[in-house]
Amino acid sequence: MKKIKIFLMIIGTVFVVSCESNTYDQISVPVTNPTYVANVQPVIRANCTGCHNSGGQFPNLGTYDQLKTAIVTGDVICKIDGSCGSIMPTGGKMPQGTIDMIKLWTANGFINQ
Structure with a gap:
């Protein structure tokens, strides 16, 4: 019985160590023309x-125009990528693929569709 327990512990350890974890960004296809x-x-x-919505914290980001204005005139991009100090959202940095997609959207001219 003792040998079976040891064997099961070894198998369990090998299984846990051999598992590979991928994030959503690692397995998802990048968006090439975000809207x-x-x-x-x-x-x-x-x-x-x-x-960041009407009646909430500044800047309001609830609509296309509000978000576009906040990006053009403010520091939304540096807040989400952490390059200007504090990171938004406060719960933690968004995945890099998401940040890159938002940056690409701005570079492509804020396509609204």
Whole structure:
């Protein structure tokens, strides 16, 4: 019985050590032409508008125009990538693929579709 327990412990350890973990960004296909409606809006809703919406913290990010203005005139991008100090959202930095997608959206001219 003791040999069986030891054997099961060894097998369990090998199984745990041999597992590989991939993040969503590592297995997902990068977005090459992001748009606000299809790609950016869901991310902003999930990560930002809980605080940054009408009646909430400045800047308001609840609409396309509000987000675009906040990016052009403010420091939204450096807040989400952490290059200007504190990182947003406060719960932790978004995955790098998501940040890169938002940066690409801005570089492509804020496509709204």
